[in-house]
Every structure is written in structure tokens, then in C-alpha cells.
Amino acid sequence: MIRYIGKRLLWMIPVMLGIAILIFSIMYICPGEPAQSLLGPSATAVELAAKREEMGLNDPYIVRLGRYLYDTFIRFDLGTSYKFGTSVFAGLMERKQYTLVVALLCMALQVFVGTPLGIMAATHHNGLWDRVSMFLALVGVSIPAFWLALMLVLIFAVNLGWLPTSGVANGIASFILPCIANSFAGIASQARHTRSSMLEVIRSDYIVTAKAKGLSSKTVLFKHALPNALIPIITIVGNGMGMMLGGTVIIENVFAIPGVGRYMTDAITARDYPVVMGGVLILGLIFSLIMLLVDIVYAFVDPRIKAQYEGKKKAKKAPDVGTAKGGA
């Protein structure tokens, strides 16, 4: 197991390098002129040429890429913001907590609201509750998050005045609307997936076996059906996190939350590429770490996958392997 985690951690290195190369290449082909953005429209041609030379913009692609990777991964220097003239790394660090708070709260809402809704729909299959909640979930995955955000602001902040319209000055109250707007689709999709996974598992032969043992329907549901149904859901949760991270970029924009997403969208309008690149890199890193966590959780809950990683040699003839680990 430890070897597996180690392997997965090592695999993060090429992934991060790959993201950096990808992002650098995307920005390399872009038509903008960084020297111009930095000096402003009043700069003369001579000034521009000097700035270009100073920034190394005249070097070939491979040299610039090498320099970018060296700066990023060895010196942890993500460059300087064209707009603010400050370190991008520092800029991201002072903003990251807002984004993380929103993403993690949304994540929690998705898991702890969406899963029970899905279970309830599955256990009342074809009943009124199932139909109503699944219709709501269908609407949920169809609503644009930023529009929902605007509507929530209109109702709860502007008309009712219960919650702040934007900013982060009001502590937790400031995060209620952004989190609801950003996680609504996630909750809906989690409920839909949980339901269909539950329905598939409930039809399995081993559920009939469990019932034939004389277990109560509650025990059958929670001890036998649910753990099996949740296994495929773990991936959905991980992917949901990706959606949340992408969504925060938009939501921070709507609610003026000074997080990484707001930093990035402002940078896009100002053609402040180092900030965009740094933002994508840092959010990609967070997402990769979460997917790593998902894979580890996966291996822990599903003995079939766990066995693949525990070495093929001892898998067959070591009955006590499992006792030490998952037994308690």
C-alpha cells in the first residue's frame, strides 16, 4: 500500500511538469504582447525592444520553456505580475485560502447533501419522493451556476436583505450564497449518481443473499448495498472537486471574493499572463492532489483494487494480510 502511494506521488512529478509545459505552450502561442502590457500604450518602440530583450522574449521557445520550468520548479518563482509588478507566487498564496474555503465547503455540501438525497430517492424508487427529487436534480445539473448566483443575490441579498451581496467582510455569511450557487450542480449530480449506483447494487445477487440470511432491510441497505454503491461514487466526488475548482473561478467573479479565481479572471482581462499561468498551475496541483487522495481511498475501500497493489506474489496465500490493515 505504501509503495502504491509512493508510486502515485512520484507520478505527480511528470503530471505537474506536463501541466507546466502545456500551460506555457498555450500562452506561448497567444497573440498578446507582454512587453506592451507591461509598459502601457505610451511606450516607444525602443523601450519595447529593450523590455523584450530584458524579459528574454526574443529567445527561442525551448530556451524560454527551460527557463520557465527552472523558475517554477527549482526556484518556486512563478514570475512577476505585469499588472501589479508583484510576485505571482505571493499573490496566489495570499488569495488561496478563499478559493480553498469555497471549494471545500462546496465539496462537503455535494457529499453530505447529495449522497443522502440519492439514497433516499433509490430507496423510494419510483415513488413520489424519487420523482420529485430526481426532477429537481435534473434541473440542478442544467442551471448555469453564475446565473443561479445572480438569482440568489437578487432574492436573498437585494430583496430580502438576509445575506451580503458580495465580498468577504461578513465572515461565514459571505460564503453561504457562493457555496450554494457553486455546489448546486454538484449536489444534483451526486444525487443522480448515488441513486443509479444504489439501484444497480440493489439488484445484485449478493443483496438477495443478504436478504435471504434474514437481515432486516435496513441492515441490508446500509451494511451491504451502500458500501458497494459508494465505490463508483468516489470518482464522481473527485471529478466534482474539479468542477468546484473550475466553478470557483466564475463564482468568485460574481461575488467579488478575492480568491485565486478572481485574481485569474482579472488577469485575463488585463492580459496578465504570469498570473493566469500560475493560477492554472496551482489549481491543477490542488486537483491532482485530490485525485491522488481519491485513488488511495478507492484502493482502501475496494479489496479487489487493493489486492492489485499489494503485490501479486503474496495475494493468494496470505490470509492474514488484511487483518492488520482494514480489520479494525
Added chain:
Amino acid sequence: MANKEVLLSVKNLSVEYTSEGEVIHAVNHVSFDLEKGKTIGLVGETGAGKTSIARAILRILPEPPARVPNGEIEFEGKDLLKIREEDMQKIRGKEISMIFQDPMTALNPIMRVGEQIAEVVHLHEHCSKHEATEKAKKMLEMVGIPGERYYEYPHQFSGGMKQRVVIAMALACNPTLLLADEPTTALDVTIQAQVLDMINDLKQKLNTSMIMITHDLGIVAEVCDTVAVIYAGEIMEYGTKEQIFHNPQYPYTIGLFGSLPDLNSDVERLSPIDGLPPNPADLPRGCAFHPRCPYATEECKKEHIELTDIGGGHLCRCCRLAEIAKEKGEQK
């Protein structure tokens, strides 16, 4: 054979499934008795409704789409179709248990094999977790699996071993009635014999009654006392093993024996039963077997035919018995 006590009495049992607006009559007015310590074989093709009978007895039919519109299942003086679900739970796994057809999917893939056996012991014998574990290990050993494999998961077991686990699970609480649903169909022939021997041994040791569901007449010959031949959800012929094997009367039963290879007589080809089983959503009028029956006449298509005793408790649902007997006599 002193004890002639009836353990289970199924009367007039029907099971229907509803699928896309169609009603499928899987089991139609089935009645039979089972004595303590005896084994009845339910024989028939795939889809004849055998499994539905067993599941109806244990009340584990998938509802909906399944429904039991009429019938009584009397077990130790109680009608299992009428008692409360909580009381039924006390009977499932303890008094009546079931061996499932497909061992590959019958076990929970993310639960330790031993725990799945210990679970049923712990539930019904009201013992400590530790005692349940010990009992489960003993059960594993009884079916020929080393006790230390208790902690493994189903995916580490072969098909035959999984079926042994399923059997151990079914027998863990010494049930009075065992429902064996094609327990050997998914297994290799060599393992089939082992598993069958094992079930037979255990049954004798624990004096368990059994309903053996199978399409394999060889298995019937080996383990059953009485036989019910099921076709399109109905019992077509019913009798002791000797009556059915030595003197099959119903054309379908005769056909079943005709499609078996016989070492004693030298025939060029086996004689299979022509045609396919009827669509259970749209059963033929009259005798359900008439479209495939070589002896069928207009009379068979007219109305439903009743089971009649043709001597010594041998029941048969056919109106052309005299003609068939004559023809058989001529052949000989």
C-alpha cells in the same frame, strides 16, 4: 423413514411479474408437500418458474415487479405469505435457507468471506461476535476450506470455493429446509459431484429437508425422493423418483428422458423436444405444452387440464394418457 410429518405444504401458489405493461405468469397454481428429511426435485427448463417458486417461499422475490396473487405456503403450521416481515426475517437464514445459482455474484465483493458466514450465525444464534467467528471457521472447514481463509475476499476464491462458501452460509444455522437453486450449474463437472456429495452428507447429518431445483435429471436421480416436473410455471407431472424415472407419463417428461444420452441403448441421435418454451406473457390455451407435444390433438388446445392421480400418488396433467401408453406399448 418412520417420520411422515409434512414440513412444507405449498398450495395453489402463483407468481406474476409485470414488465412494460405485460403480465408474465411465471408460476401458476403450484401445489406440493414436502416431508421432513426428504428432498423434492423441481425439474424443468430455464425460465419454467422454478426459481420463482423458491424465492416465493423465502419471500425474496423482487417486488415490484413480482407479485404473489394467490397461494399458501404452510411451513411448520404458519402461512409464510401471511406472517409479518419481522417474523419472516427470523425464519430466513435460520429455518429456511437458500443456496443460490450463481456463486460468482452471490457473495458481497467487499466483505470478508468469513464475515459473511459469521453474520448469519451472529444474527440467528444470538452469540458473541467471537463465537460467531469460530462457528464460521468451523463451517468453512466443514465444506473443505481451511479456516484461516476466513479473512479473504470473494475475488480470491475460485468459483467452486465460492459455491462452498454459499453452501456453508446456507447451512450455518442448521436450517430445517434448504432451497438449493441449481447449486452445481455454474461449476465444473468434477466439482459438481463433490458439491453434490457434500450437500447430501450435510443434509443427512442435520436431517434437513430440501427443495432441489435443477434441469439435470442426473442430479435428481442422485439426491431426490420425489420429483415435480415444471413446465410454463405449472406442475405437469408429480411422483416419487421411481415413478417418474421408471414410468414417465407426461409427454414433456418422456421428452426430457429422450433427450438424455443412454449408455444402455444404442441410438443414432438423441431425440430432443422440438420447439421453444412458450412465452410466459402469452401462454397457449389448454395444455401449455400442446404446441410442442407430439401427441397433441384438438382436445388439448381447448381447456385447461387438471392434475389427476394415475395411481399411487403419481400425478399427471394430460388428457391423452391412454393413447400415449398404447403407442409406447407398440414401440416396445
Added chain:
Amino acid sequence: MQKAVDAGIRNRRQGQFGQVMHRLRKNKVAMIGLVIMILLIVMALLSPWITPYDYAKTSKAERYALPSLQHLFGCDGMGRDILSRIMYGARASLFLGLMSTLAATVIGVLLGSLVGYYGGKVDNIVMRILDIIQAIPGMLLSIAISAALGSGIGNTILALSIGGVPMTVRLLRGSILTVRKQEYIEAAEKINCSKWRVITSHILPNSIAPVIVSVTMGIGNTILQAASLSYIGLGVQPPTPEWGAMLSEGKSMITKYPHLCIFPGLAIMIVVLCLNMLGDGLRDAMDPKLKN
């Protein structure tokens, strides 16, 4: 009996596709989605001729006009009729969604069948590259590409489709790997079918079902992403009417004139909802086990 046999023969003649369509036709929700979608597409195609006003016609007098009989959805900050803009904007939104998904699917199916069938080194390299692309959340990737390339329909399609490729490849590859192991593929290879023929007439038809379902569901999601891009100032930009861009224009005045935002958002929601209804129906029709 005869009826059942006839039905059986009909089913066999219709083939898999016919059965799926038959089941889909019986699904009311999916049919509602399909009908509304067709109406919306027709509306989008005919919009230059059927909109009540010219979508670009400004009018000082009617700036921020509230919904009324003359202007059902009211007017925007430049006095342009919102209903007309929404009708015309359906072109951009639907076109973006359909084209991006189509592009992602074509690339995904080509790559997916390649890696699924050949496996080995090709598989390894392609899948590792896709791993990297997938390590960036889809929305973020689209934002980055869109930011680099600039706004415009073509660039937005490119930005949106790249994010969709890995999913399609993965789905198809997984499905092909299962199909590949079936005996009929070996049989086809043994009778010397060309590789192209094995892929196109034996493997693909048997493994494409999950892709079709995911594509249908994907169109809705892509439309949402396209609207999000336009909303933050990427994607399609004014003066071309597009629903996301209309929301972006209206948001600053939302407290005073909520109608600027309500209607374009509803339009997006209805389109995506219909696509999802259709997608759900298609999934159920292709895999009837999951129903009931």
C-alpha cells in the same frame, strides 16, 4: 403466441438501433426534451426572419424598458429587444455547444479507437498525455486556452473541445478493451478481416453506446461552459448576441433591472434541461436494465 413470435421477429429485424428508438419513443420526458430542442433549433435557424425586432436595433427611448406587450422580455441598456436577442443568440449558444461537442467526439473517437485497438506503447503515451490534460479541471483549461487564443467563435470551440477529448477517449477505450476480448473479434481477425474493417464494423458498433450517451449529456454541459466563458469576458463577445454575454452585460444593473438577467439565464437552463432529459432517456433506452 403468434403475436409474441411476430414481435420477436420484428425486434430482430429492427436491430439494436430500432429497439433503442422504440424504447426512446415511449419515454415521455425524453420526447418532450427532443421536441423542444427541435423547435429551438428551428427557431435559431429562422431567427433572422422571425424575430419581432432587429436584434441590433437600439432605441434611446426604450433603454431598460421593462417587459411589456411590445417587448415581452423588455429591453436592454441600449434599448434592444431582449426577446429578439435571445432568439438570435440561440444560434451562437447552440452552435458552440454542438460544434464543440462534435469536435471533441470526432477527435476522441479517432484517438480512442486507435489506443483501444492497438494498445501497447501508443496507448501508454496517449493515455499519459490525456492524464496531464485531465489534471487541469475542464473549466479552467477552457479558460486558459480561451484567454490565450482570445475570444471568437472558432477559438471558443477549440477551447471547449480540447477539454472534452480525454473523457471520450477514456470511455471508448474502456469499452473497446471489453469488446476486444470477445470471441467474435478474434473470429473476425482469424478470417482475415482487415484491421480497418475489424475496427469499423465489429469493434466500434459494439462499444460506442456509452459514448453516444455521454455526448448527448455533454452538449448541455458544453453550452453551460460556453456561457460561463462569455460571462467572464471570453468566448463570444458583443455585439454578437449570446446568452452568456447578455448575462454579463446585464449583471451590473441586476438590482435595478433584473429582467436583463432573468430571461437569458432561463433560456440557457431550458436548453440544457431539454438536452439532459433527452440524454437520460437515451441512456435508459440503451441500457434498459437500469430502468425499473
